[in-house]
Amino acid sequence: DGDAVATLRTPIVAVLGHVDHGKTTLLDRIRGSTVTDGEAGAITQHIGATAVPLETVSELAGSLVDPTDFDLPGLLFIDTPGHHSFSTLRSRGGALADIAVLVVDVNDGFQPQTIEAIDILQRTETPFVVAANKIDTVPGWNPQGDVPIQESYDAQSDRARETLDERLYELIGELADHDFSADMYWRVQNFANNVGVVPTSAETGEGVPDVLTVLMGLSQRYLKDAMAIDVEGPGAGTVLEVKDQKGFGTAIDVVLYDGTVRADDTVVVGSTGEPIVTDVRALLQPRPLAEIRTEKRFEQVDAVSAAAGLKIAAPDLDDAMAGAPVRVVRDRSREEVVQEVQEELAAIGVTTEEEGVVVKADTLGSLEAVANTLDEAEIPIVRAEVGDVAPRDVTVASTADEERHETVLAFSVDVLDNAERQADEGDIRIFESDVIYRLVEEYEEFIAERER
Ligand code: GTP
Ligand code: MG
Numbered sequence: 001d002g003d004a005v006a007t008l009r010t011p012i013v014a015v016l017g018h019v020d021h022g023k024t025t026l027l028d029r030i031r032g033s034t035v036t037d038g039e040a041g042a043i044t045q046h047i048g049a050t051a052v053p054l055e056t057v058s059e060l061a062g063s064l065v066d067p068t069d070f071d072l073p074g075l076l077f078i079d080t081p082g083h084h085s086f087s088t089l090r091s092r093g094g095a096l097a098d099i100a101v102l103v104v105d106v107n108d109g110f111q112p113q114t115i116e117a118i119d120i121l122q123r124t125e126t127p128f129v130v131a132a133n134k135i136d137t138v139p140g141w142n143p144q145g146d147v148p149i150q151e152s153y154d155a156q157s158d159r160a161r162e163t164l165d166e167r168l169y170e171l172i173g174e175l176a177d178h179d180f181s182a183d184m185y186w187r188v189q190n191f192a193n194n195v196g197v198v199p200t201s202a203e204t205g206e207g208v209p210d211v212l213t214v215l216m217g218l219s220q221r222y223l224k225d226a227m228a229i230d231v232e233g234p235g236a237g238t239v240l241e242v243k244d245q246k247g248f249g250t251a252i253d254v255v256l257y258d259g260t261v262r263a264d265d266t267v268v269v270g271s272t273g274e275p276i277v278t279d280v281r282a283l284l285q286p287r288p289l290a291e292i293r294t295e296k297r298f299e300q301v302d303a304v305s306a307a308a309g310l311k312i313a314a315p316d317l318d319d320a321m322a323g324a325p326v327r328v329v330r331d332r333s334r335e336e337v338v339q340e341v342q343e344e345l346a347a348i349g350v351t352t353e354e355e356g357v358v359v360k361a362d363t364l365g366s367l368e369a370v371a372n373t374l375d376e377a378e379i380p381i382v383r384a385e386v387g388d389v390a391p392r393d394v395t396v397a398s399t400a401d402e403e404r405h406e407t408v409l410a411f412s413v414d415v416l417d418n419a420e421r422q423a424d425e426g427d428i429r430i431f432e433s434d435v436i437y438r439l440v441e442e443y444e445e446f447i448a449e450r451e452r
Contacts, residue, residue: 270324
């Protein structure tokens, strides 16, 4: 309708990085500081996401942020398990996340999932900042709490400061090796050409104000136009996970990036087969923070507007696919919306050939990432699907003409028992890993070994 008014929505921030480098702790720190500050309900816990309003960012960032400099309402953080670093990043053939924080343990440096995350950020052209985390583990570090990093720096011994600097420059070197020109964030003038590195301790809180400041600044500078949406319009989002929800049957965890979804809406959801058209049974959001920690209970709501994380319970969601689009039909025709979803799915490109290996992955995003890596290694794919390894996958693998293609490559999924048995009997190899390039490397090594 003609009188739609653009509203600036909250940018979606993905928190990425290698397993155990401190993503969840960083978010806990952001959440925890507000809880202890007595900011009742300031931060809302969403499904798979945490919303931090501008006032809270400005309170946490102290002198670093003047809220009157910003028009955007805050930041919506999506935590991702290390082994899923990229899986939630997709939507509209681009990035679901508007910006990202790449968390890297300063002692550990770049690790497999750091590299995978950075590849995705590069490919999707997502602006990001690096949190050089765990600085409190530098020998002789004198923790200072939730203070800006400069303040903490000044309080350290020369020795501790030098050790940290060395590690930070190693990290900057590693970023350069991956074609990112990076520097300490306070030296970066143009964030479009340079990646800012923020030393942090998610454990003690140092540098956390700086991370929020840089993210707010990046958003304001580069995302303002993209954040203008018709918030009343039909909702659009991406499936994060498909799960059973007690009392509601199968439900999908969704990150909504556009419009509104209402409890009486019909939605179209991307699936492993034809798109699912279904009527919302319930919209669920977690109860306020204090309770969620202990109870994990959900509240049924009438409507949710972007940007937000929510759970949608509806009939027929069993085949919904993580990473696939979700669209509200509202006053459009179903066919039109179904076609939109189909087109979006088709745009997520995995090309299959007559002959090749079978690939299974946990989400559409990861499937695409595996397919890209295989393509670079010139390994053809005969079948690529989201889901656990089932007997029919083994059957397809066993029909390969070339022996080297009688394999299933499984990324972050389970192998069903009967599939495993069938593979054993038919001498079909199943490779499993949570790291894409390891999966591909293991396969290549196996082939090299066999052909020697
Ligand atoms: P996954 O979700 O498994 O990928 O890990 P993650 O990146 O979310 O790491 P998480 O936050 O769970 O932290 C892993 C471990 O590192 C925990 O034991 C944390 O307490 C610890 N840790 C995280 N950040 C810091 C930090 O800044 N300093 C120190 N000393 N320990 C930290
Ligand atoms: Mg975590």
